[in-house]
Amino acid sequence: MGCGLDRLYADPSILRFELEADGEDACRLTFTNIFDGRDSATPLAVGWHAGLDLLAALLDGRKAESAPWEGLQAAYEHAFGSAA
Template identity: 45%
Template sequence: MDNGIISLTYDGRVALSFRLAVPQSPDKVWKVITQREFLEAWFPADVEFDLTPGADLLFKVTPEQIKRYGLPADHATRGTVISVRPNHIFEYLWDAETLHWELVPDGTGGCWLTLTHTMEEEESAYAHAAGWHAGLEVVAAQLDGREVDWSPWDRADELAPQYQKSA
């Protein structure tokens, strides 16, 4: 998988984008990025997505975040579903940040999966990059039917040096 790309948006915000070619159909990928049974292995929060535009979302900390970072067990942030086009677009706010997932058929039965995470601060993009990269590696493994016998948290720590801002 290629590294994420960090760029400025038209309104001065910062976008972190990943694009992944997957041999599976958009409907199969859709399940992995929206259904709790798959999300638990890689998504950086405990959330159950309501795939209804305007729906409120609650992002709770995971047991791993409590253990690794000392976050309080009752810590949570909120979000709102912006757009849902099943098997194509899923976009939502997570606190003040926007996550946009897009699936585009590639003409061979597979698709391109693109994640764009838009936020205010460039430093935040660098901080999130390794975690999303590691999570998307788990997504690819899930789609391929491979066992995930590694920790995406440990993998993010390994990837972090690739995402440090140059001086």
């Protein structure tokens, strides 16, 4: 059984965090960011990707390293077919 949290961030953006059991000693986080405007897609994706990578490192007991912003930026621009 899981639980969810919807958070109104900046109208009309919504952040959704869902936690669900994944075995006996783990849980899975599913994160969704619903927002208006394609121009926001790349910077939001880069920021959340980097932040969630840091969270994963800390939860795994690893040293949190700075995210490779430039590489993420280029990858998301390519994936979304845009330049921010």
